Amino acid sequence: MSHDLATHRSSKIDDTATAVRILVVEDDRDQRRLVGAILESQGYQVSTAAELESARGALASGAVDLVLSDWKLPDGNGTELLTLIREQHPETAFIMVTAYGTIARAVEAIRLGADDYLAKPFERQALLLSLEKVLKSRRLEDENRRLTEALTERDRLVDLVGRAPCMQRLYQRVEKLAGTEATVLLTGESGTGKELAARALHALSRRADRAFVAVNCAAIPEGLVESELFGVEKGAFTGADRGRPGRLESADGGTLFLDEIGELPLLMQPKLLRALQEGRITRVGDQREREVNLRIIAATNRDLAQEVEEGRFREDLYYRLNVVPLNMPPLRDRRDDIPLLVDHFARRATRRHGVSVDPFSGAVMKRLLDHPWPGNVRELGNTVERLVLLAEDGRVSVDDLPAERESRQDGGFKVPPEGLSWEQHEKDCLRQALEHTAGNRTRAAKLLSLPYKAFLYRLEKYSLA
Ligand SMILES: Nc1ncnc2c1ncn2[C@@H]1O[C@H](COP(=O)(O)OP(=O)(O)OP(=O)(O)O)[C@@H](O)[C@H]1O
Ligand SMILES: [Mg+2]
Structure with missing residues (x-):
């Protein structure tokens, strides 16, 4: 299957009812005929059964897309039929028809996996609406399944998605490197999947069943870096009443992922270098050396x-880490992957939030394709998740997309004619960035395009720390 924009959009167009086969299970002859006639008039292909036994026979002898069954049947009930269908024909949709005043049965049916229920007596319109709703959500499920299957090995590596040539080359290198013990330095803009690539390198390696320990060097307060990385020995300082292994020790036998390594304090760099070169670490306050692999x-x-060059990172550590550089391509260099990523994130969001949405319209997709995505895949993922959450009746709206900025040169912010207090403005920006990221300082700093330290400095300046 080719996974382009056209296939993404086509699914709702082939909405013809002719191919849909419906089995009506109803013991009352008049009712059965009436419902059958209504459905046939809409182009559905109808077969009928007057009791459980013949319904079972019909299901066994041919494919049925949807069963519309009365609860009360001469030789049993609709719940039995539903149970059988869920076990043996999970792809068949089921609508339970219950008598007026027996809502508990309808609730029970939904719990057992019915797609919908109808209370008797029902209007023609209610019947058709229910059918449409059920068939539509079934079609979306099929579509999702098809797309998941379509994301073949060729399109992804562990959790990395993308089939652009630059991604294919990256996958090849990751696969090759995963089989080695080589130190890899991942570079690339924020949100390009560096962490996913690190996890893929681990997951495909011989160390896959050992620990993967990620250390975010930007997130550890400067004074705690040493004890975080190397651990503390009992009694090393007040409060250290128990010894504690550091992150390097915890990763022994597995993979240590040093994220945001550029933020590692200069003072800590020689100690890390020594540990990496010698495969030995010393906990803070300890004499002993421990071996780590x-x-x-x-x-x-x-x-x-x-x-x-500018003296903020030690050259020797740089060469120790930069054995094999691997650069993650920014999203703007692989726009063709956007529809694929949109599918991926839409599916993830619908699963995560238990909702379903129609395939994205051409207008929405066009806007997504045109956006510059300065925040790369992360920004795209967040946007798609927001669209899914804001969808009404399963329809994703172009109005829920952030307004397109006219010019990226001025950031869109306008100083009000009456002026502003610069300090107050700066403080507001800091506070809002922290709110947006639920207090995550690393991400808040990124949101403001500030180096982490500059961000911290400002937090302290305004006593927001
Ligand atoms: N190729 C991709 N396929 C699927 N998801 C991706 C891809 N790249 C990034 N993502 C998603 O985008 C988000 C950011 O990815 P990740 O944390 O790996 O980026 P990063 O390069 O480490 O960013 P940062 O430098 O900001 O830490 C995650 O939610 C991740 O799942
Ligand atoms: Mg990262």
Whole structure:
């Protein structure tokens, strides 16, 4: 299957009812005929059964897309039929018809997996609406299943999605490197999947069943870096009443992922280098050395060579980490992957939030394709999730997309004619960024395009820390 925009959009167009086969199970002859006639007039292909026994026979002898069954049947009830269908024909949709005043049975039917229920007596319109709703959501499920199956090995590596040539080359390198113990330095802009690539390198390696320990160097307060990385020995300082292994020790035998390595304090760099070179660590306050066996993967969205040049990163550590560089392509260099990623994130969001949505319309998809995505895949993923959550009646609306900015040169912010207090404005920005990220400082700093330290400095300046 080709996975392009056209196939993505086509699913709702072939809405013809002719192919849909419905089995009506109803013991009352007049009612059975009436319902059958209504359905046939809409182009559905109808077969009927007057009791449980013949319904079972009909199901066994041919494919049925949907069963509309009365609860009360001469030789049993609709619940029995529903149970059989859920066990043996899970792809068949089921609508339970219950008598007026027996709502408990309808509730029970939904719990057992019925797609909908109708209370007797029902109007023609209610019947047709229910059918349409059920068939539509079934079709979406099929579509999702098809798309999931369509995301073949070729289109993804562990959790990385993308079939653009640059991604294919990346997968090949990741697969090749996963079989080695080589230290890999992942570079690339924020939100390009560096962490996913690190996890893929681990998952495909011989160490896959051992620990994958991720350390976010930007998120550890400077004073705690050493004890976090190397652990503390009992009694090393007040409060250290129990010894505690550091992150390197926890990763022993597995993979240590040093994320945002560019943020590691300069003072800590020689100690880390020594540990990586010698495979030995010393806990804070300990004399003993302990051996650790680590596979190292590091990531940064900074230009580390530049950082070395400017004296913010040690050259020797840089060379120790940059054995094999792997650069994650930004989303703007692989726009063709956007529809594929949209499917991926829409499916993830519907699963996560237990909702279903129609395939994205051409207008929405066009806007997604035209957006510059400065935040890369992460930003796309968040946008799609928001669209799914804001969808009404399963329809994703273009109005829920952030307004397109006219010019990216001025950020769109306008100083009000009456002026503003710069300090108050800065404080508001900091506070709102923290709110947006639920207090995650690393991400809040990114949201404001500030280096982490500059962000912290400002938090302290305004006593927001
Ligand atoms: N190729 C991809 N396929 C699927 N999901 C992706 C891909 N790239 C990124 N993502 C998603 O985008 C988000 C960010 O990815 P990840 O954390 O790996 O990026 P990163 O490069 O480490 O970013 P940062 O530098 O900001 O830490 C995650 O939710 C991840 O699942
Ligand atoms: Mg990351």
